[in-house]
Amino acid sequence: MASIKDVAAEAGVSVATVSRVLNDHPSVSADARARVLAAVDALGYRPNAVARSLRTDQTRTLGLVISDVLNPYFTELARSVEEEARALGYSVVIGNADERPDLQDHHVRTLLDRRIDGLLVSPTDGGSPLMLDAARAGTPMVFVDRWIPGVDVPVVRADGRSAVRDLVAHLHGLGHRRLAIIAGPAATTTGSERVEAFRDALRAYGLPLPDAYIGQGDFQAASGRRVTEEFLDLAEPPEVVFAADNLMALGALDAVRARGLRVPDDIALAAFDDIPWFVHTDPPVTAIAQPTPELGRAAVRAVVDRIEGRPPRSVTLAATLVVRRSCGEPPGPPGPQDPYTPHTPHPDDTQRSTP
């Protein structure tokens, strides 16, 4: 592969001049510039980003460590992150933690070794020493979706409290009184916050949230299945199951179906994180939708601000309730036909109905 020396030789100039042309430094004569450009073209030269990074101490790369690639929520997040980063001249390297702290650590370490300019993390746990040290040492870092309390790192996330209240109001209005939740790991903020929000919302209606109605999941489908089975085995099973993420909702759907029961007739279901597929499940699933693409964009802008010396800001956006049929028919005259929400995976084309 041709190097800058080859180009210099071909163009009959020094490497300094070639470099100047490439970085369009002003003081290069038109003649030299033309010769260099011709040489670049002739040799098919492309600057070696590795060498450049070593010298300039910047890689123009962002690391993104997400909790689970198979979760459409994170996939959508990754997509918007890459999009915004590209617009700002950065590349993104994605690390998939699969909800495993050890894998998360592996990826953080690898990314740090590669000297990425900034790090976006959706932490799977309370944070390893490695990550906390990096934060303290001044690595530009931003938490997305989930965060670690007590660490001085900006957070970009959606606040679901009001949407959870809307959900509970909706459920209460449909006559449900025994509501259960499949929680995420307590070590994650989204794991504990969603339970808290749910409990608070129930309290407003004078409803209890007994321990038996709090199932411990891990944001993966299998745990949703297991917890739902436990709920169904209860002497007094809940009337509604609220899954703290979409994969556990999928698992819940599995479990219900495996028993030969029907949603919402035998048991109602709702989920945190809306995804395109929820429109097409049987029945369509009522969910709390996050402004995922906006979160991704805001997160990128925050790290890049930090990288480029501007003060980064934490961002909190609102989540909204999307009512579908999985909790029962809404009150009022039921229409003959379900409201149709066009699905497309492109953010510029996505529409969502709010209650």
Place this chain on the structure above:
Amino acid sequence: MASIKDVAAEAGVSVATVSRVLNDHPSVSADARARVLAAVDALGYRPNAVARSLRTDQTRTLGLVISDVLNPYFTELARSVEEEARALGYSVVIGNADERPDLQDHHVRTLLDRRIDGLLVSPTDGGSPLMLDAARAGTPMVFVDRWIPGVDVPVVRADGRSAVRDLVAHLHGLGHRRLAIIAGPAATTTGSERVEAFRDALRAYGLPLPDAYIGQGDFQAASGRRVTEEFLDLAEPPEVVFAADNLMALGALDAVRARGLRVPDDIALAAFDDIPWFVHTDPPVTAIAQPTPELGRAAVRAVVDRIEGRPPRSVTLAATLVVRRSCGEPPGPPGPQDPYTPHTPHPDDTQRSTP
């Protein structure tokens, strides 16, 4: 951030010795080794991968350019690729082409600039000069899923011909005679091959595949919706729509629902690429399943073979038909309950029923 010089100073040895310890070169005294290790620990030193790559001319990184991150098929592929790569000591950098040749080109260029050791591509089109040049220039490269004919690059893919024959047999057995297909872009192999396989299978049953029953899609949901609407507007609409990928099937489902029609009563639906969600759609969708995790692993092994000087092999695995309810009840006494297939996104735990 501490460099190798700092470690050398701290340990009272030369940088050469530090390097030797780090790469466990045999000729280092136990004493020196201990002092270096202690210094590494004390300083929290981590070798700079950028500098190392510059010197050794290898990044231990693989590039993966996929057609669409929002497509669960590619997400699953990416996951297995990263897993296998990690097991072999490589990192993976994913580029999402979003089915856009220009974006694909952007990512290939960026990855090449970063001097990745090998490239895995699922081409969105016939291949840009950039990519073809790279292949010719000897960049270790492997095509996954889709490929570009006439280029000397190993291909790792699934052969769907026999599964498509099984599908057509199934449809024919259910009494369907007017079968239509939503094709992918003709520029992609999976776009054209699936149509060919379908046409051949139909021929075996003496069924025609009129041009009106070949809709041109682009592997995205919106095109599935559009093509399905066109089918439904035909004087004689098809009885079955076969979508060449899962997103277009989703679009088809949208379109059918928007007309107030039912699957499979009014029109049957089948898809290429099985995904967990198809179990839970209304109705569950009959699909052709690829051995996606195996494809990912085989692809990684192929590039790594190439990188490490072993001859890489092309791999073709078989796809299988998974019958569900979207084409009508299978003949014979219909069971009261759907067969239950547990869903989990983890490959080690996935089960699939074959007809």
Place this chain on the structure above:
DNA sequence: CAGGTTCGTGTAATCGATTCCACAAGGAGG
């Protein structure tokens, strides 16, 4: 027209590693 800018260019240092080569010390063998 002398002195000061400005402009274009090249030389060489530098980033943080790896690795070739030289060399010193010590042990083995004659």
Place this chain on the structure above:
DNA sequence: CCTCCTTGTGGAATCGATTACACGAACCTG
């Protein structure tokens, strides 16, 4: 006791870029 090896170590070149600095030529300006 003098070679010859082996072993452990350090100096310095190198990878491919960027960039500070020096320098010569041309151009003003008073």
